[in-house]
Amino acid sequence: MNSAKHPIQAVQRTLDIVDVLREQREARVTDIADELDLSKGTIHCHLATLEQNGYVVKNGQRYALGLQFLDLAHHAKNRVDIYDITQAEVDALAAESGEMALFTVEEHGEGVCLYKAEGEDAVQTELYVGYRNGLYHTAVGKALLAFMPEERREEIIEETEFEQITPNTITDPDELREQLAEIRERGIAYNHEETIQGLVGVGAPIRDQDGTLYGAVSLIGPVSRMEDERLTEELPQLIRRAVNIIEVNITSL
Template identity: 40%
Template sequence: MAEDSDRNRVKTARTTFAVLEELKRRDGATVTELSDAVELSNSSVHNYLTTLEEDGYVVREGDAYRLGLRFLDFGGRARRRERLYEVARDEVTALARETGELANLLVEEHGRGIYLHRAYGEDAVGTDSHVGQRVHLHDSALGKAILAHLPRERVRGILDRHGMPATTENTVTDRDELFEELERVRERGFALDDEGRVKGLRCVAVPIVTNDGAVEGAISVSGPTSRFGDQRFREALPARLESVANVIELDITYA
């Protein structure tokens, strides 16, 4: 029964996208036109359109339907995400070259972190992460830099959905402890990972925040504990990262 329910949900989702794709292709269509195109009854297509209209994704004009302006929000967000990569890529690469370490750009999607860019300095160590990889947010400096600037309820939802698994003995797995740490991140402007995700690795990260307070992602520098003494780890690298983040934020806003 559960498998049948899952298949029905997948089929419903695919049909919804088929209807939307047809509306896009035709630049608007009637129920009958859509019914013929997606091979469903008029009543079924009408039900899909009614739900999409109620949620603001389509607009009815007489007998025809067209895509609603709510999709501008999605397109704008996707474009800004791509713009973040274009703006931050060279800055992150330069940061890796300057520090000699591993530099990263991470964004959040569906409550997980996704690496958009990684750059290796001359002395950078390899890790198990790669561009496009999805990771938890609670166990890394990058993730905590992002979580610290999301609404508290959103953070709770992410933790409810994805949990707080331990990847090392230093991983924060207590929710109250994590929220206390996120408060410190907001206060000082940067996040630290002291072997919380990878044993023997330290990482410093700062968020990329727009003028309206939205967190677009985070950048970081990571390296072995042997090269990340307290002064470099807690003072020099945070200051350098904040300077680079400021440049990226300005470029996103005004470029």
């Protein structure tokens, strides 16, 4: 969402190459050059530098992302103060509910999944640690939006390009604002098939005693299991309990 006014071209090209490798898993120099409309010589120079530093590996004529990125990811997650104390509660939440449980934070106006745990009956989705999603169409995202400072919330809403992902996705900023006000009243956010048809989400924010927002946790499951009292009472109760434990532990940081 944020863009530099004067990006450094060489750095931007390197990041573009990394993005191509992320999307294609493996690619030849020619493939990357065609994708980015750059010369093969330019692509080769960038790849050679990335390979030298462990960020790219070469398999025959193809290149792929190197495991050095895992080290970066480890340190990136560790800058989130509550990461360690949240893991155990997300694991417990998944085990008790049988569903998929997520810990998500906001960065650059998007929700970033920092931790995922799967219960016995968890649905299989494309969600992975590091996955980014819009805040306006997920339960965890709406929980974050509802409880962040108003100025930041309005900034994100104004910059969001609302997309009709499913028939239930909110695309009207004013309708979203109304829903966020309701979420602040009850402390629980819902996603009623707004991201993926057939899937429902329940989420709640993680805050300290001063109201500072640290992130949010959520549960995701199929409509067939996420309805009636389970959706409105049982799962919110599990989430509130997990959040309460995390928030108590925040005081010891």
